[in-house]
Amino acid sequence: MPPTRVSVAESLRRTVLTASPAGPHQRPTRPADRRHTRRVIVRLDDVRDDLRRAYDGAVDRRDAAVKAPWKRGARRAFRDRLGAEGHTRLLEVGAGTGQDSLYFQEQGLDVVAVDLSPSMVARCRDKGLDARVMDIARPDLPPASFDAVYAMNCLLHVPNADLPAVLAAIRDLLRPGGLFYFGQYGGFGEEGVADKDNHDPPRFFAWRTAEQLRRYARDGFDIVDYHPVPVSDGGVFHSLTLRRQTDGLVPRARLNATLKAKGSS
Numbered sequence: 001m002p003p004t005r006v007s008v009a010e011s012l013r014r015t016v017l018t019a020s021p022a023g024p025h026q027r028p029t030r031p032a033d034r035r036h037t038r039r040v041i042v043r044l045d046d047v048r049d050d051l052r053r054a055y056d057g058a059v060d061r062r063d064a065a066v067k068a069p070w071k072r073g074a075r076r077a078f079r080d081r082l083g084a085e086g087h088t089r090l091l092e093v094g095a096g097t098g099q100d101s102l103y104f105q106e107q108g109l110d111v112v113a114v115d116l117s118p119s120m121v122a123r124c125r126d127k128g129l130d131a132r133v134m135d136i137a138r139p140d141l142p143p144a145s146f147d148a149v150y151a152m153n154c155l156l157h158v159p160n161a162d163l164p165a166v167l168a169a170i171r172d173l174l175r176p177g178g179l180f181y182f183g184q185y186g187g188f189g190e191e192g193v194a195d196k197d198n199h200d201p202p203r204f205f206a207w208r209t210a211e212q213l214r215r216y217a218r219d220g221f222d223i224v225d226y227h228p229v230p231v232s233d234g235g236v237f238h239s240l241t242l243r244r245q246t247d248g249l250v251p252r253a254r255l256n257a258t259l260k261a262k263g264s265s
């Protein structure tokens with residue numbers, strides 16, 4: 001169940017409280033209705049330590065939780081897509097306790113799981129997974145080394161100011177044409193620390209709209225599928241499947257046909 005969302009005003013108030021008090025992350029506020037509020041741009045550096053502590057302390061509870069049927073459906077659909085295209089090497093980003101990584105591994109994929117939280121990674125390793133402590137904003141893996149990336153409710157913890165760089169990092173880890181599942185709970189475009197969160201300390205979220213996600217995704221990816229999933233609190237989960245664009249590289253068959261048509265070989 002997603003944590004309670006906060007109002008935009010409360011979210012901004014909390015954002016001001018949780019972000020760095022000064023420095024390049026601040027900018028003046030524009031809209032008239034917020035002219036008395038200092039808008040602070042939150043960065044991953046501001047929230048990473050609290051996120052790590054929140055997840056370090058939640059391993060047993062999260063691992064015992066029953067996975068919702070629609071989440072099982074999302075991973076099954078992604079596995080089917082990978083199977084249909086012959087993809088085998090998968091990176092899970094923000095793997096948590098490793099339930100989805102284990103599923104993909106048992107389905108025959110070659111899986112690497114990464115997570116910010118050392119305790120989550122330890123649980124993944126207990127399950128026999130190749131798991132590493134890693135912030136996806138600073139990946140320590142070779143470029144173009146995966147056919148697929150799976151990120152279920154991880155990138156909603158990455159502030160909007162850092163999301164383009166994180167998406168670029170994920171894109172670089174994928175080989176051209178590789179697939180990326182990006183799923184997250186949605187909202188009205190606000191970001192901040194959740195009210196009444198069941199994790200301690202309360203976690204930062206970026207509650208994005210479908211349009212926001214599409215805009216971010218278009219930079220470097222083709223959108224293979226987008227569909228919203230209604231969730232239990234009346235909210236929505238955004239389910240995106242993306243494909244890494246090919247850098248303008250021309251597939252060999254098309255290149256050969258072009259050269260032939262031009263009379264060269």
Ligand SMILES: C[S@@+](CC[C@H](N)C(=O)[O-])C[C@H]1O[C@@H](n2cnc3c(N)ncnc32)[C@H](O)[C@@H]1O
Nearest residue numbers: 055094095096115116117135136152153154157
């Ligand atoms: C909501 S949990 C989801 C876990 C799992 N994907 C699932 O669906 O059960 C988010 C996970 O992302 C991890 N995470 C958050 N920010 C991250 C980052 N910048 N890099 C890597 N992992 C991150 C957290 O530690 C946490 O385990």
